Amino acid sequence: MRQAENHLVRSLPLFANVSEKHFDELMSTAFLQRFPQGITLIREGDLPDFLHIVVEGSVELFASHDAHETVLDILKPMTTFILAAVIRDEVYLKSARTLSAAQILMIPAQAVRDVFDQDPAFARALVNELAARYRCVVRALKDEKLRNSTERLANWILQEDAHQGNKHQIALGIDKRTLASRLGMTPENLSRNLAQLSKHGVVNSGHDFIIEDIDALRSFAKPNSLIDQ
Template sequence: MRIAELELIRDLPLFHDIAPANFDKLTEAALLQRFPARVELIHEGALPDFLHVIVEGSVELYAQHAGRETTLDILGPLTTFILAAVIRDEPYLKSARTLSEARILMIPATALRDAFSRDPAFARAIVQELATRYRSIVRALKNEKQRTSCERLANWILKTDAQQGGSGHVSFNYDKRTLASLLGMTPENLSRSFSQLTKYGVRSTSRGLAIEDRDVLRSYARPTPLIDG
C-alpha cells in the first residue's frame, strides 16, 4: 500500500490514535483491491471476514426480504463498513455492493478484534464510531417516520446541494430507482414528489436538479439538526 494511502487511513478518526505498532499490524494484514461497479462485497447473514474501508468510489448498503429489496445507505470515501458485525463477530444485517468502480481496503476481522482488545485508544475510537453510527440510524428512522415522502426528498435535495458545494445545481450520483429506495419510496412516488416540488422552487434539468428558490424549499422541508445532523 502506498504511503499516501496509509496516511489517508491513519487520518480517519477510527485509526487516528491507535498505537503505531498496532496500526502497522492491521495494515500489513490488509488488502487493497479495486472493484468494478455492481460487485457484491458482503452479503447479509454471512459472518464478517473483514472491515471494509472505502478509499475511492461509492458503496450501497441494502437488504432483501421476501422478494423485496431496499437501499439502507450510500457511502463514499473514507467510510468504514460494517464495524458492529466485525466487533461482535456476528452475521451481517445488510449487504453491500459497489455503485461505481471503487477501491476498498479490507482489514481482517480477527486482526481488528485483536487490536481492539489490546489498544485502549483504539477501543475508545471504536466506541465513538459505533455511537456515531447509532445516532445516524436514529436520524434515518426519524426521517422515515416523521416526514412525508415529498419532505424526505426536499431535505435530500438540500443536503445533497450542500455536499456538492451549495451551487443550487444538484447532480445525481446514482440512478433514480436507487434514490427512491434510499428515501423509502417507489419510483412512481419519487416521480410524483419531483413534480410536487416544482412549486417549492425545484426544477429538473438535463443534468439533475436546479434549486431556483432555496428559501421557499427550506421553508417547506423544515430541516432540523435533530434529524439531518
C-alpha cells in the first residue's frame, strides 16, 4: 500500500488510537485493491476472509431471495462493511458489488479479531464503528416502514443537499435506476415521485435536482433526526 493511502487509512476513526505496532500488523497483511465497475466483491452465504473498507468509489450492498433482489445500502468512502460477519466469523447476509470503479482495502478477518483482543483502543474503535453501522440499519428499517416512497425521496434530497454543502443543487452522480433501487422503488416510480415533488419545491434539471423552495420541501418531507442522519 502506498504512503498516501496508508496515511488516509491511518486517519480513520477506526485506527485513530491504535498502537503503531498493531496498525502495522493489520496493514502488513492487508491489500488495497482496485476493482472496475460492476464487480461482485462478496456473495451472501460465503464465509468472511477479509474486513472491507471502501477507500474510493462506491459500493452497493444487496441481497437476493427467490428471484428478487433488493439494495440494502450504498457505501461511499471511508466506510467499513461486513464487520459483523468478520467479528462473528459467520456467513455474509449481504452481497456487495462495485457501483463504480473502486478501491477497497481488505484486511484479513483473523488479523482483525487478533488485534481486537490485543489492543483496547482498537477494540473500542471497532465496537463504536459496529454500533454506528447498527444504527444505520435501524434508521433504514424505520425509513422503509414509516415512510412512503415519495417521502423517502424527499428526505434523500434534503440529506444529499446537506452533504453537498446546501447549494440547493444536487448532482446525482449515479443513474436514476440505481437511485431508485437505493430508495426502494422502481425507476418508473422514481420518475413519478419526482413529478410529485415539483409541487413541493423540487425541479429536475437533467442530472441535477434543484431545490427551489426548501421550506416547502421540508414541510412535505418532515425530516426526522431519529430516521435521517
